[in-house]
Amino acid sequence: MNWKPAIVLAIAACAAAATAPRSETVTIKTVDGKGADATVDSGRKDEKLGRDKSLRVKFSTAAQRKAYIRFDLSLLKGRKAKAARLTLEIDTENTGLIRDWTYNVIGLREAASYGQGKLGEDWDETEITYANAPGNDPKSGGGEVDEKSGKYGGVLKDYAIPLGTFKIAAGKRDRYGFTSQALADFVNADTNKMITLVITRVDNHTDVIGFAGKEGGKYQPPTLEMTIEPDSSKPAAKAPPSRPAKPPVN
Ligand SMILES: [Ca+2]
Numbered sequence: 001m002n003w004k005p006a007i008v009l010a011i012a013a014c015a016a017a018a019t020a021p022r023s024e025t026v027t028i029k030t031v032d033g034k035g036a037d038a039t040v041d042s043g044r045k046d047e048k049l050g051r052d053k054s055l056r057v058k059f060s061t062a063a064q065r066k067a068y069i070r071f072d073l074s075l076l077k078g079r080k081a082k083a084a085r086l087t088l089e090i091d092t093e094n095t096g097l098i099r100d101w102t103y104n105v106i107g108l109r110e111a112a113s114y115g116q117g118k119l120g121e122d123w124d125e126t127e128i129t130y131a132n133a134p135g136n137d138p139k140s141g142g143g144e145v146d147e148k149s150g151k152y153g154g155v156l157k158d159y160a161i162p163l164g165t166f167k168i169a170a171g172k173r174d175r176y177g178f179t180s181q182a183l184a185d186f187v188n189a190d191t192n193k194m195i196t197l198v199i200t201r202v203d204n205h206t207d208v209i210g211f212a213g214k215e216g217g218k219y220q221p222p223t224l225e226m227t228i229e230p231d232s233s234k235p236a237a238k239a240p241p242s243r244p245a246k247p248p249v250n
């Protein structure tokens, strides 16, 4: 019986497992660093709602509400995300209001300016309103994204990077996760250590529910979890080169 190759392979596998770089998860919430979250409301165009507990999102014929969420990416320390996941927790306790709805997740494109009277990507949660929110399309409250038809789910075309949608289930007050390659790409394309996501609703309905903001306390604030690529650019540690022996001293 030739057992040697099997043992050699097993040892090699152990050695590889011991030295393979492990991927790491970085979790950033809106409570961290320069994070922020706020509702903007078409019915209260100039009202500052960023300190409300809840992020209410509504798309209807008469009134629109959108959630602006910013994450401070300085915690990533310049590393790249292999995968990214956004989690939002519903804070509406009347579960009868929760329906089978779909929501858009739209990235706010970086821009030197979002136009006259508009805040920048560093928007302050105590200043942001429907009127001054960067990239907000006042003519659209949400709806389906259809780039061919120029529909960007409530964000102006020039500033919208549609990242995908997530669904919630009727009657379930829960945490809902959203992940897409586009979200990871959006994180990796960032140049100023902050990203803003705009959440709008696809379904047109007069009812509204909320997601917990960072002031909510009882529920989890918006959370971004990223799997970080192991750093393969760093060579494995090597023994220092041996120095030539000193000449013997006489
Ligand atoms: Ca807030």
Ligand SMILES: [Ca+2]
Pocket: 110, 121, 190, 191, 192, 193, 194, 195, 196
């Ligand atoms: Ca950015």
